[in-house]
Amino acid sequence: MRIKPKSPREAIQPEVAPAPPARSRHVRNPIVILINLVITVAVLTLLGGGAALYFGKQAFEEPGPLGSDSTVLISSGAGLSGITERLQAQNVIEDGIVDELLFNLGVRFYKNATRLQAGEYAFEAGVSMKDVMEALVSGKAVVHQVTIPEGWTTAQILQRVRSHPVLVGEITELPKEGDLLPETYAFTRGTTRQNIIDQMKAAQAKVLAAAWERRAPNLPVETPEDLVILASIVEKETAKADERPRIAGVFVNRLEKGMRLQSDPTILYGLYGGEAWLQDRSAIKQSELKKENAYNTYQIDALPPGPIGNPGRASLEAVANPSRTKDLYFVADGTGGHIFAETYEQHQANVAKWRKLEKEQREKEKAATPAPSN
Structure with a gap:
């Protein structure tokens, strides 16, 4: 095959590019076009949703606008929108449509929309929306x-x-x-x-039932109600926990011997009822001591007809298991406690010591009081 020589002009002319191949009939098919469009939209939606989820999660977990520790009261039946409104009013959540939407979407995303509980909640400064949500879900109110x-x-x-x-x-x-x-x-x-x-x-x-069940045998109290009565008297006689069993033992010993309890607080209760200690009553008048009443254990035998107060756990247990001594008397020792005695003679000596201490205390107080100016 002979090659036809080209002239110089023809040699420098560019060759014509071949025509593109004919477009496939499948590409031009409307179904294919629709599928491509759906895939494109789906990819863009996934990318946009992922970005929104990422930045939304960051905003949901970042510190909020609350400037100092605060408490917020969430009313019963408020619902998610009402709770959001309350949180925004208290500046726990930024007051704006974007933050309102973010909190609502975040709560729904975690499937907690119906789990938020009413109550009074304490939030620390800068608390995040997520921490607020978790607090309301936990119900750990103030x-x-x-x-x-x-x-x-x-x-x-x-x-x-x-x-x-x-x-x-x-x-x-x-x-x-x-x-x-x-x-x-x-x-x-x-x-x-x-x-x-x-x-x-x-x-x-519950406490009384347990104390009665564990009581010592042969106590001179016949019912749980009797135990409460005696425990209420023990409670009024001393504020020192270590003395309660011993004072209970004194009263048990007196009951066993048929002696009167001779407890001063029973006098006040018999005269004034539960109102007796709503006022300052540090001492009992002689007229009150002699005045007849059903609770006065200087006048009646055995227990009064009812308690003179509400005894605590320790006093109930002290009466159920009192100290085993021969003590029959006790008197204040001037330090908040008591001195105990087995005989009346010992008791009288202790009382004399107490009265001497009282007198000395009054003299000290009198000396410390400044004289009135003219």
């Missing part, structure tokens, strides 16, 4: 307390419960003297006063 001292009368207890600023509602069932256990009771906001009283009654019944 815990309040009411403390009832041992030996308080029911009147004193009712006064404290009624005056507590967090408790709600009225006390509808008044408890009897000796039915309540003095302790510290924890509760959350919204707890009713009657509920606290019911807790005290249930606790006292």
